[in-house]
Amino acid sequence: TNPYEWTNGIAKYNYLRQNSLLGKTIALSYADEEHVENAKYGYYMARILGLAGWAFSPKLVYAQGGDVIRLDVYEVGVPISSPILNYAGKNATRTFTSGEVVVDLAAPSLKIPFQYVYYEIEGRPPSQSALTSDDVKPGANSNIVSYAYASTPKGLYVYLKATGTSVTCFHIYINYDGDNSTGYGPSWLEDFGAEYMVEVWSDGSFAGLYKYTGSGGNWRWLQLTSDISFNLTSTGSTYELELIVPASVQGNDIYEEKSSKLNIAVNVNWNDDSYLRHNKLIEPKPTAPTIYDEEDLFTNYIARVTEMLVEKSYAAAFTDAPSTIASGLANYTICVPYPSISKVTKFGSALQKMDTPTFSGEGYYVEPHDNFSKVTVVVKHSSPVTIMVYKGPSTVGFGGVFEPISLAHQITMSALIFMLMPLSIALIRRLLKSPPPLQRRS
Numbered sequence: 506t507n508p509y510e511w512t513n514g515i516a517k518y519n520y521l522r523q524n525s526l527l528g529k530t531i532a533l534s535y536a537d538e539e540h541v542e543n544a545k546y547g548y549y550m551a552r553i554l555g556l557a558g559w560a561f562s563p564k565l566v567y568a569q570g571g572d573v574i575r576l577d578v579y580e581v582g583v584p585i586s587s588p589i590l591n592y593a594g595k596n597a598t599r600t601f602t603s604g605e606v607v608v609d610l611a612a613p614s615l616k617i618p619f620q621y622v623y624y625e626i627e628g629r630p631p632s633q634s635a636l637t638s639d640d641v642k643p644g645a646n647s648n649i650v651s652y653a654y655a656s657t658p659k660g661l662y663v664y665l666k667a668t669g670t671s672v673t674c675f676h677i678y679i680n681y682d683g684d685n686s687t688g689y690g691p692s693w694l695e696d697f698g699a700e701y702m703v704e705v706w707s708d709g710s711f712a713g714l715y716k717y718t719g720s721g722g723n724w725r726w727l728q729l730t731s732d733i734s735f736n737l738t739s740t741g742s743t744y745e746l747e748l749i750v751p752a753s754v755q756g757n758d759i760y761e762e763k764s765s766k767l768n769i770a771v772n773v774n775w776n777d778d779s780y781l782r783h784n785k786l787i788e789p790k791p792t793a794p795t796i797y798d799e800e801d802l803f804t805n806y807i808a809r810v811t812e813m814l815v816e817k818s819y820a821a822a823f824t825d826a827p828s829t830i831a832s833g834l835a836n837y838t839i840c841v842p843y844p845s846i847s848k849v850t851k852f853g854s855a856l857q858k859m860d861t862p863t864f865s866g867e868g869y870y871v872e873p874h875d876n877f878s879k880v881t882v883v884v885k886h887s888s889p890v891t892i893m894v895y896k897g898p899s900t901v902g903f904g905g906v907f908e909p910i911s912l913a914h915q916i917t918m919s920a921l922i923f924m925l926m927p928l929s930i931a932l933i934r935r936l937l938k939s940p941p942p943l944q945r946r947s
């Protein structure tokens with residue numbers, strides 16, 4: 506029989522379960538480049554079934570060499586229900602502390618309780634993004650410490666950390682066609698031909714997107730917009746900058762080219778440009794939207810739990826949400842392994858218990874299940890927020906209090922933390938009454 510058939514998989518699962526071997530089994534998923542998304546279903550299926558581990562290998566890579574394909578999968582937390590397998594429907598479901606995970610192998614499709622944040626820094630996670638001397642050319646009075654970007658259908662998100670004295674502005678150059686011979690290409694950029702540039706003034710008064718209209722090293726730029734959302738903070742000589750280059754700006758076709766490259770320069774003065782070498786945008790326009798894409802849907806947005814601690818009598822959730830939520834209120838759904846809840850606090854202050862799942866203002870609502878509770882918490886945005894959920898007394902008739910799995914009392918959603926660190930500073934939209942003039946190179 507075909508070992509890849511679902512029925513055969515069920516037989517294997519039942520054999521492993523009946524012989525208590527699930528916790529000693531490691532699954533390997535492999536896929537070719539076209540079906541790499543499907544491989545992540547294998548990861549979540551391994552978590553649902555309770556396997557000891559899971560690995561991923563792009564098909565043929567290790568036999569014949571080639572690029573390593575990255576597969577983004579995330580921690581789902583401690584399982585708080587048994588797996589539910591629908592043999593006929595070819596789907597599997599299990600509830601974890603992060604919520605309900607459903608893998609449908611018939612479709613195939615995946616339902617997870619959080620959404621992906623697309624993130625790449627030259628294939629490295631942000632935790633490994635510390636730049637080396639090979640990445641950056643330091644200026645006499647400035648240096649780029651680290652950077653990150655996320656490309657989504659809504660726009661290009663850029664994070665930059667730099668040091669410098671008497672910094673005047675930041676320039677982010679985008680070589681949209683990947684062709685170094687076209688666009689703005691002065692000698693100091695070392696054969697980098699930029700079709701676009703974002704300029705941010707270091708006093709925080711202005712950020713704009715420009716399209717290059719000159720040739721070679723001529724300083725000629727057409728302003729496409731002065732409405733660039735950005736957030737700039739500084740501590741001494743260290744600057745942190747986050748901004749969005751909106752895909753919707755008239756005349757912006759950065760996203761039409763899959764070979765777009767980034768180059769970031771920090772201008773301390775016009776004779777001191779430290780800059781980051783070429784970095785290619787990877788998949789500039791992914792089809793799946795991220796949590797940053799649907800501003801209108803922020804009211805329904807399930808905010809992110811970045812870290813969670815589950816103890817016998819309480820659970821602590823450390824959460825984050827975009828400050829762009831219009832109402833200022835963020836919804837969090839947290840599943841905890843307690844059949845009843847005594848109280849929920851935000852930064853130590855008790856929140857009001859609500860009788861219905863939909864309510865206005867801050868508060869919480871509990872949806873009890875046999876051995877866990879689904880808690881909806883609504884609190885005002887702040888980064889981060891510490892939410893504590895306390896276990897209530899055991900109810901009569903319930904067959905014992907469910908205890909968290911001992912090895913996983915403390916879980917850290919490290920993958921999510923990696924994703925969020927550089928983007929945790931709030932992005933603030935600044936509307937300027939009139940576009941200031943472009944700073945000129947002298």
Ligand SMILES: [Ca+2]
Nearest residue numbers: 684687688698
């Ligand atoms: Ca170019």
